Amino acid sequence: MTKSTCRDTFVIHKKKLQNDYYSLVLGPLRKINHCQPGHFIHLQVPHTDVMFRRAFSIASIFPEQNALEIIFKVVGRMTRQMSTLKTGDTVNILYPLGKSFTLPRKSETSIMVAGGVGFPPLMFLTEHMMKRGYDPKTIHFFYGGRTSADILCRSRLKRTGVLFHPVTEDGSFGRQGLVTEPIEEFIKFRKKDKLRLYACGPEGMLKAANNLGLQYHIPGQLSLEAPMPCGIGVCLGCVVPLTAGGYARVCAEGPVFEVGEVVL
């Protein structure tokens, strides 16, 4: 298991994306290459009324700047504080944490299932695969949101050359409906191919993705979200029931789990 570091670092760049979504680039940080897609950080903003840390998936790393990026949506006290951070402000992070994604075989076709704020780790995975020489045409990036405003970093995704399939519930961008609907059609259409699923998003979406994997016998991984007091596996607050019985810690055995491994 990777050694984790707890340290003060700085906001290098903050950008408002759209709606209530922000991107934060943090650094400098040592051993940034130890951060793999699926890993997360546990972040604290010092001198605020929010005492406990919050977990954020790593959205990308910038090895030349020794920096990493997280993307978040303002939903509560902590994220509101984070949205007011400025370049040069200090934050404290614990990184890298958790278990990362397992890369697919190059002969496989990857189906990315991203929903809302579940998008960042899958973008990291996609960009990481591009750097490793994967054919972008073997990656189908399904990205669902409530409205057009929930679909982030579109040009960045398109630049990778992957096949981008946006889906919105209100039809304001891409296809109308739930993201898992076109995925099922895709799976039926491509059932002769070797497929692999990667999903991160709201619980309902994860459940649907997990069921698709089980139903069509497609291997894959899900990245889960859970409130985490410690983030390093000591408090046992973030557990998820396992199909085989008992619980697993989302922060330590996860956040990445195999399709069928957890009870959603």
Next chain:
Amino acid sequence: MTPDLKVTIAGVEFANPIMTASGCCGYGEELHRVFPLKTLGALVTKSITLHPRSGHPVPRTAETASGMLNAIGLANVGVDAFIKDKLPFLEDKQTRVIVNVAGSKIQEYVDVCARLEDCPPVDMVELNISCPNVDEGGMEFGSNAALTEKTIASVKKVFTKPLIAKLSPNVTDIVEIARAAEQGGAEVLSLINSVVGAAIDINTWQPKLTNNKGGLTGPAIKPIALAKVDAVYNACTVPIIGIGGITCAADVVEFMLCGATAVQVGTALFIEPDVPVKIVKDLKTYLKQKGLASVANLRGKVRKY
């Protein structure tokens, strides 16, 4: 001159008075990835029971003002797996090992401690007679003086190393329980365990924990803990380990002035996992500034009005 941080409790010497609190450091492996465990005076493990327990369904924790509620439900691997799979890791970490033990019957405490008796890495056992989060046992033992004495006396028959009784603040008179623990043969008292509390979601009208109530920890409970340590220090003769909301060296000093020989850091590890490193360093600086040769010089020196 570098101030001396060493403390001796029940004949066991500790490199410094900073310990982790049970339930906040697992079995040590995870924390060792963040800082070397030898920084600590002792590591106090998660509560160990006779049989493995998976704990309560989630949500098990909820953030509150200056603290948190938890109802993990004593999730642990059970004593046999602990001895086989977890304890070997702690053998060469150059820190004292205190195993926290919980049970739902006196016999269960006895059985677990009997198994720990022959484990050389175990320096002491801390009896959790004060867990607020299980239906039977736990706090029940620690809120009844006669039961406290009987539990400890029964364990003493099979466990010869020093025994710590961890006391609950959720009692009418903690001094009565402390005296009973001492009477039963506890060589050390640790206090306080978490304070029973609740929090409700106003949208769903459901409690924020599936256990409906939980144990409050963190800075919110520090003043309660200090008052209890002070009360017990004035009534008992055995050494005290202070617990409750400690996040910095200043907090440690407060507890020691009230009579604690050592302290345990719990919830603060979730906020700053390497906080013991900082506490040890700052404690040294404080002693130097005050011209004190040893941390032991602080014990019970509160200058009351």
